[in-house]
Amino acid sequence: MNTQFFAAWIEEIAAAVRAQRDHLTQLDAAIGDADHGANLDRGFTAAQEALAGASPQTPGALLVLVGSTLIRKVGGASGPLYGTAFREMGKAFGEAAEISPAELSTGLNAALSGVQRLGAAAEGDKTMVDALAPAAKALAQAVQDGLKPEEALEAAAAAAEQGARATVPLQARKGRASYLGPRSVGHEDPGAASTALLFGALKAAASR
Amino acid sequence: MKKLINSVDSVVTDALRGIAAAHPSLRVDIENKVVFRADAPRPGKVGLVSGGGSGHEPLHGGFVGHGMLDAACPGEVFTSPVPDQLIEATKGVDGGAGVLHIVKNYTGDVLNFEMAAELSGDEGVEVATVLVNDDVAVQDSLFTAGRRGTGATLFVEKIAGALAETGAPLAEVARVAREVNERSRSFGVALTPCTVPAAGKPTFELSDTEIELGIGIHGEPGRTRAPLREAREIVRVAMDAIDADLPLSGETLVMVNGMGGTPLIELYIVFAEVEAYLRDKGATAVRSLVGNYVTSLDMQGFSVTTCSLTGELTRLWDAPVETPALRWGR
Known part of the structure; x- marks a missing residue:
């Protein structure tokens, strides 16, 4: 997976977020403040513009730039959290020009640690971690099992999707949905849903 | 939906243009989305910066002026401001006595202010932070995001702003701000x-x-x-x-x-x-x-x-x- 692959990933994310903008906003309206779709759309549009302007030369530099742009443009909790995820992944990749599935797995774990350090959320708190952590685990397992890259990304995407859906019965303990207490039960977490979109886009980039 | 807007995307900017036009006592940086006191920074005075999502007006921009805030950063509607804005505001109000960030306790606001405080600190501005969390409807617990900051924010901004106006040092202004929060519900x-x-x-x-x-x-x-x-x-x-x-x-x-x-x-x-x-x-x-x-x-x-x-x-x-x-x- 080279720089071009990660640029394609960001393109796929931007397209998916735009297509799902209203859906994400509706999920957020139910248990948050109805801005998640609009915020991520603004952030990933800005990230694409930043990439077009700077043409980073390595996957690591590309992801750090995407992360910094999200922190600068998105606001809310999702800006710093997603921004940190991309920056940590980018930093884990270092100067490498080509990223193996094993390195991607390392990068994803770094992203997860960064998000958890900043947001202090654990699995089961009904946040993006509920999609991110299973995806990281699934990718690590796939790498260990020696699956082909496309199969590994497929497994990660499926785990993220399943993790997001599994937030429906949970009561939120972090983020704005936590203010609803027991009334947050019965809704999919918007952050977990958008994280699942990111992994769907990763799979889509691989099958280009 | 019926709203007096020009377009959904320009709501915050268009409102800032109105604030700038209506209040000559303020200096509005429309590009960076910061509402300043026209006379900021005041040498030797602790600067007060607050901010948060738009949609809570007059909070915070309406509370910028003598005896209250030195700058306010409006985010998108119900979305916290971004670190760039907050850094711009922090540097713009620092008169050498440091800057107090008044932050409502929401995950987004806390994260963005934290990043701004750290980066402003790197640039030599002393920053103290007070978290406002007065809403008793939310159970406070180590395992949740904690109580929300709501109405007490105005009390904190007014009372800390009055103390800052007397030339009190940052630690004192921060202390009184925290005291107001602790006594408010x-x-x-x-x-x-x-x-x-x-x-x-x-x-x-x-x-x-x-x-x-x-x-x-x-x-x-x-x-x-x-x-x-x-x-x-x-x-x-x-x-x-x-x-x-x-x-x-x-x-x-x-x-x-x-x-x-x-x-x-x-x-x-x-x-x-x-x-x-x-x-x-x-x-x-x-x-x-x-x-x-x-x-x-x-x-x-x-x-x-x-x-x-x-x-x-x-x-x-x-x-x-x-x-x-x-x-x-x-």
């Missing part, structure tokens, strides 16, 4: 949801005979839904929640705040009930504010905020203030 009630421009429809549905108890300021539903009752009964629920958390007593500063869409006549009806409740508990409403100060777009409803006063806090509350939304004594 709020509870909010919604009669209707609100409509976020980018979403285009109300944030929740509520029938004509229902209300939401324990709401925040972002159009989110409250902790529970209840049948509509007399104002007296609704006030009792709100005040019981406050009193159970921090027993009401002594001289009290009270705000009955509209959520943006409530007629003032109803807010005065609420205030009368709040005042009677306090008297019943042996407390006295010695200072009061009634009006729309910390709003949630077009939501109907109210919040009540109390602050148990000390001599020092009363003096600072009474000190002159001159901002678009709060002015007396000058």
